[in-house]
Amino acid sequence: xxxxxxxxxxxxxxxxxxxxxxxxxxxxxxxxxxxxxxxxxxxxxxxxxxxxxxxxxxxxxxxxxxxxxxxxxxxxxxxxxxxxxxxxxxxxxxxxxxxxxxxxxxxxxxxxxxxxxxxxxxxxxxxxxxxxxxxxxxxxxxxxxxxxxxxxxxxxxxxxxxxxxxxxxxxxxxxxxxxxxxxxxxxxxxxxxxxxxxxxxxxxxxxxxxxxxxxxxxxxxxxxxxxxxxxxxxxxxxxxxxxxxxxxxxxxxxxxxxxxxxxxxxxxxxxxxxxxxxxxxxxxxxxxxxxxxxxxxxxxxxxxxxxxxxxxxxxxxxxxxxxxxxxxxxxxx
Amino acid sequence: xxxxxxxxxxxxxxxxxxxxxxxxxxxxxxxxxxxxxxxxxxxxxxxxxxxxxxxxxxxxxxxxxxxxxxxxxxxxxxxxxxxxxxxxxxxxxxxxxxxxxxxxxxxxxxxxxxxxxxxxxxxxxxxxxxxxxxxxxxxxxxxxxxxxxxxxxxxxxxxxxxxxxxxxxxxxxxxxxxxxxxxxxxxxxxxxxxxxxxxxxxxxxxxxxxxxxxxxxxxxxxxxxxxxxxxxxxxxxxxxxxxxxxxxxxxxxxxxxxxxx
Numbered sequence: 404x405x406x407x408x409x410x411x412x413x414x415x416x417x418x419x420x421x422x423x424x425x426x427x428x429x430x431x432x433x434x435x436x437x438x439x440x441x442x443x444x445x446x447x448x449x450x451x452x453x454x455x456x457x458x459x460x461x462x463x464x465x466x467x468x469x470x471x472x473x474x475x476x477x478x479x480x481x482x483x484x485x486x487x488x489x490x491x492x493x494x495x496x497x498x499x500x501x502x503x504x505x506x507x508x509x510x511x512x513x514x515x516x517x518x519x520x521x522x523x524x525x526x527x528x529x530x531x532x533x534x535x536x537x538x539x540x541x542x543x544x545x546x547x548x549x550x551x552x553x554x555x556x557x558x559x560x561x562x563x564x565x566x567x568x569x570x571x572x573x574x575x576x577x578x579x580x581x582x583x584x585x586x587x588x589x590x591x592x593x594x595x596x597x598x599x600x601x602x603x604x605x606x607x608x609x610x611x612x613x614x615x616x617x618x619x620x621x622x623x624x625x626x627x628x629x630x631x632x633x634x635x636x637x638x639x640x641x642x643x644x645x646x647x648x649x650x651x652x653x654x655x656x657x658x659x660x661x662x663x664x665x666x667x668x669x670x671x672x673x674x675x676x677x678x679x680x681x682x683x684x685x686x687x688x689x690x691x692x693x694x695x696x697x698x699x700x701x702x703x704x705x706x707x708x709x710x711x712x713x714x715x716x717x718x719x720x721x722x723x724x725x726x727x728x729x730x731x732x733x734x735x736x
Numbered sequence: 737x738x739x740x741x742x743x744x745x746x747x748x749x750x751x752x753x754x755x756x757x758x759x760x761x762x763x764x765x766x767x768x769x770x771x772x773x774x775x776x777x778x779x780x781x782x783x784x785x786x787x788x789x790x791x792x793x794x795x796x797x798x799x800x801x802x803x804x805x806x807x808x809x810x811x812x813x814x815x816x817x818x819x820x821x822x823x824x825x826x827x828x829x830x831x832x833x834x835x836x837x838x839x840x841x842x843x844x845x846x847x848x849x850x851x852x853x854x855x856x857x858x859x860x861x862x863x864x865x866x867x868x869x870x871x872x873x874x875x876x877x878x879x880x881x882x883x884x885x886x887x888x889x890x891x892x893x894x895x896x897x898x899x900x901x902x903x904x905x906x907x908x909x910x911x912x913x914x915x916x917x918x919x920x921x922x923x924x925x926x927x928x929x930x931x932x933x934x935x936x937x938x939x940x941x942x943x944x945x946x947x948x949x950x951x952x953x954x955x956x957x958x959x960x961x962x963x964x965x966x967x968x969x970x971x972x973x974x975x976x977x978x979x980x981x982x983x984x985x986x987x988x989x990x991x992x993x994x995x996x997x
Binding site: 409450474573 | 853
């Protein structure tokens with residue numbers, strides 16, 4: 404049997420038009436409140452249009468009307484069956500003080516793993532430099548790190564002019580964007596079942612360990628701490644958190660010990676990945692400013708102890724923030 | 737196995753399908769988007785160059801941040817603001833949607849756009865392209881992670897049968913019992929082929945059009961044998977038009993249509 408298409412369209416057109424208008428309004432302003440009557444009407448229109456789609460699919464193969472109805476039903480289905488929280492409203496303070504640290508803590512094991520891979524890289528890089536100082540060019544990609552640390556310290560401390568004069572802001576912007584790109588890449592490599600993320604973390608650790616041992620070996624520990632701590636205590640954890648997000652992605656892909664499907668595992672973590680990487684972005688903005696405006700200035704301009712103390716305060720605050728901020732008190736739902 | 741449409745079954749038992757976009761169309765949309773990004777960057781560069789009057793340092797900083805923000809933010813902002821579309825996707829009638837038909841979430845858009853850096857490796861979205869070729873739902877890595885798909889948007893137009901069929905005398909209707917038998921004997925798929933052939937008649941090459949309508953008319957003539965006075969002098973195309981009119985429009989339907997008009 405073939406339905407009378409013309410009659411069918413004439414009869415049902417008003418219903419489809421009403422549903423389409425309602426959907427357009429809902430999509431344009433998802434926060435608008437719907438009264439119970441309007442919700443019931445919306446549901447009725449959806450069910451009727453869905454039934455029309457079933458009829459036209461069964462009794463007519465006219466593709467245009469079917470596609471038109473499929474499109475309408477698909478849009479209405481998404482609105483009616485969506486159970487996830489509406490993300491249109493964004494509360495920055497709540498996100499900063501609650502959502503972000505809570506998300507970090509919820510997946511802290513991935514952070515520990517990220518830290519472990521970086522520390523393994525540090526150990527490798529440090530031992531490599533300790534046992535074979537000639538390996539420096541192979542381990543460090545930055546030319547300014549290849550020279551003798553003692554010579555560099557002497558040059559920095561005897562410098563009379565400001566070598567970043569007139570370009571501190573642009574230097575900070577370059578650092579922010581470069582580090583954020585590296586962090587995003589570290590996260591995205593989680594799609595390689597975590598292999599790429601682990602390589603990135605390990606390699607970062609290798610460079611860090613190699614530089615640290617090189618300066619410690621040269622007796623420039625204080626300079627090293629004063630140089631790296633002000634920005635490093637934020638920048639390095641930021642990269643670790645990006646690694647945490649990448650490993651989270653990898654865990655969802657692998658799904659070891661989880662009964663849910665790949666799609667539901669990925670669906671479950673995508674919000675957390677976004678939260679973590681946005682947090683990383685904020686940390687790197689701060690680190691970029693500090694590296695450009697503070698870390699590059701050494702004694703006698705700024706005493707090392709002051710820089711180290713500043714870094715230590717930052718580290719304590721970061722630790723407290725990530726460990727305590729937004730913590731639910733006993734009795735909170 | 738590769739599929740071109742994604743079927744979603746609602747809890748009410750209704751199945752609707754979405755046409756998946758192929759890698760080539762997606763690459764073209766991406767190419768258009770890259771051009772748009774380039775234009776935005778050029779305009780941003782021009783505007784920022786005016787800042788050099790105030791401070792070269794600030795101008796360079798703004799450009800570095802602007803370059804990064806436009807590259808990362810273009811896809812995120814447009815897909816969020818235009819419900820899964822960018823300029824390239826709009827032009828090619830594509831849309832990002834949730835793989836299960838739900839409302840597209842902001843975090844899904846962010847994740848799929850951030851993972852472009854892996855999909856675009858080593859050059860020209862090679863990783864993403866190969867992944868979408870191998871993936872049953874044409875998903876690149878970012879789509880897999882974000883649980884999204886890219887679909888074609890159908891032309892949201894109701895078929896206008898009046899334009900096709902109205903105002904013509906239909907000789908087949910003079911034999912209602914045979915017309916009823918014709919309706920009974922034709923499957924929906926056959927009726928659809930006839931309707932589509934008529935709707936797209938202007939798109940065919942003239943010689944192919946004559947051959948196509950001759951073949952179709954012969955097929956439908958074999959379904960019901962109308963008397964000679966009903967078919968005499970009817971060209972193949974007109975015969976097919978009469979068949980479609982009989983199949984898709986009953987007398988009751990005409991009355992309803994007339995009343996509505």
